[in-house]
Amino acid sequence: MSQQVDTVIKHGRLVLETGVVNGAIALQDGKIVAITTNESAPDARREIDATGLVVMPGMVDPHAHIWEPTHYPEREDYLTGTQAAASGGITTLIEMPLSVPPVTNREAFEYKREIVQKKTVVDVAFWGALTEKSTGHYDELNDCGCVAYKVFIPYASQDYPHTPDYALLKSMEEISRFGGLVGVHAENADILFNRQKEFEEKGIFNGAAHEQARPEIAEVEAISRVILFAEHTGCRLHICHLSTVKARELIKQARTRGVDVTVETCPHYLVLDTMDLEKHGGFAKCNPPLRSPENRELLWDMLKAGEFDMIGTDHTPYTNDDRLKHGDNIWRMPPGIGGMDLMLPLMLDEGYHKHGVSLEQLAKLMATQPARRFGLPHKGALNLGNDADIVLVDLDAEWTYTWANSYAKAKCAHSPYEGKTLKGKVVETLVQGNTVYRHGEILAKPGSGHLNTRRII
Ligand SMILES: [Zn+2]
Known part of the structure; x- marks a missing residue:
């Protein structure tokens, strides 16, 4: 592919339906447009380096x-x-x-x-x-x-x-x-x-x-x-x-x-x-x-x-x-x-x-x-043509959950999860190709998400 795309995520381990592979994933207009080796990934206006990370739907x-x-x-x-x-x-x-x-x-x-x-x-x-x-x-x-x-x-x-x-x-x-x-x-x-x-x-x-x-x-x-x-x-x-x-x-x-x-x-x-x-x-x-x-x-x-x-x-x-x-x-x-x-x-x-x-x-x-x-077939898998909804995960990062750092509104200091140490951390989240969360920070504006409807005929 010679055309420049919006985003390419390179050097990650991609969790595909067919297995986990090393490679790159290219995103254009909110969709997944290519899944390739790192070498043959298209040029992109934005490159996300996923070295050491797992790339999941x-x-x-x-x-x-x-x-x-x-x-x-x-x-x-x-x-x-x-x-x-x-x-x-x-x-x-x-x-x-x-x-x-x-x-x-x-x-x-x-x-x-x-x-x-x-x-x-x-x-x-x-x-x-x-x-x-x-x-x-x-x-x-x-x-x-x-x-x-x-x-x-x-x-x-x-x-x-x-x-x-x-x-x-x-x-x-x-x-x-x-x-x-x-x-x-x-x-x-x-x-x-x-x-x-x-x-x-x-x-x-x-x-x-x-x-x-x-x-x-x-x-x-x-x-x-x-x-x-x-x-x-x-x-x-x-x-x-x-x-x-x-x-x-x-x-x-x-x-x-x-x-x-x-x-x-x-x-x-x-x-x-x-x-x-x-x-x-x-x-x-x-x-x-x-x-x-x-x-x-x-x-x-x-x-x-x-x-x-x-x-x-x-x-x-x-x-x-x-x-x-x-x-x-x-x-x-x-x-x-x-x-x-x-x-x-x-x-x-x-x-x-x-x-x-x-x-x-x-x-x-x-x-x-x-x-x-639930009738949202364009979501939930890293497949060509699907929405570019992607999460980058560091499998080995250890961290401790506390309500004080949670974005949820009800700050429940007595949650059974309070103080729990977890191995495996979300690093970055993309919705329809846009990064909405990265390293603890929310980057998306209110209202940037979409309501998905489904009408069975
Ligand atoms: Zn319920």
Whole structure:
């Protein structure tokens, strides 16, 4: 190629779908236009020297909560949340519909789009809401470009009601008509409600009780139910944040029967367990809860066996006060762990370095497969013609995470990750060819990211 291109990244180890190779990657007009040897790389107006670095596709987070617009602006917004994403190598963030109002119709979608477009520094896509209120609006949401529809089988929040079975079945029928994807928070509402009530009545409020109050059977039962609904309706199904290996056989069997189901887990289920819940109490509270150390290791076995399709952050930020104001009462504390900037670093440290997961496998789990499942085929892989969403990683750099350096808005000094030393660091992040983050600094302007929509016809 003799023509000068915008950017060339040279001398890096490129994580391609076909394997890791040394070479160069050329970018023009926000797209990947060549993958070559270093010697035959085209001339470029800008050259990035990736000597000693790994060049991966930008991560695609299928499960983030930014919550804007919201009642709680102190927790996160689309600028801080996407800056944190960029600093963690995430170039596309698929955001959950739990904004206020939830994304149940065109009006809510457009309202959110306007806010997001002024602020985001990475690319985003929206989940639509699967609630009773959304019934009759799915065609409209598909038309807007929602990439999937999220349902809570258990209670979620005052603004996002749990969906009873009949409404879920009807919604899946409606969504299956246009080939849409339904993502499920799968826990049995009745078991959780009553088990927690028993604990409260007995005066048990400690952190470890949170896991006991949301037992694995509650998760397994709900997964079993939604698999049956998916099989019956033909609706494509995505299991969000699987925490327990006890659902492993159930999912395997469903796949064998031809049910179109994908499964996601999150870094916290792979890195933290009930010991952390005991230690950090409400600051390690998430739903489904952290499970036993034995379960955590078995999740790694599932991951290495290719039984997870993807990893999502389930970034759910809270301020210190959101939890501290409830004293020791685990039941009153809000659930969720912030970690938008930590997914890739945690997976490099625990996955690549400690569990022997290959870089190709990590790219598949955090970029390629989420992009394809959520209908963003131009993202998630270093392929010719794809968006030039790229992350440069120093595999051997050791660093210590502290909330004080995080771009996320809710400065949670008691995060279970606080003070954790990690091996593997994000050096630079490019979105559509532009560097948005480099060496600790955000270089992109608010609103430089794009909203990706997808309409299934
Ligand atoms: Zn979530």
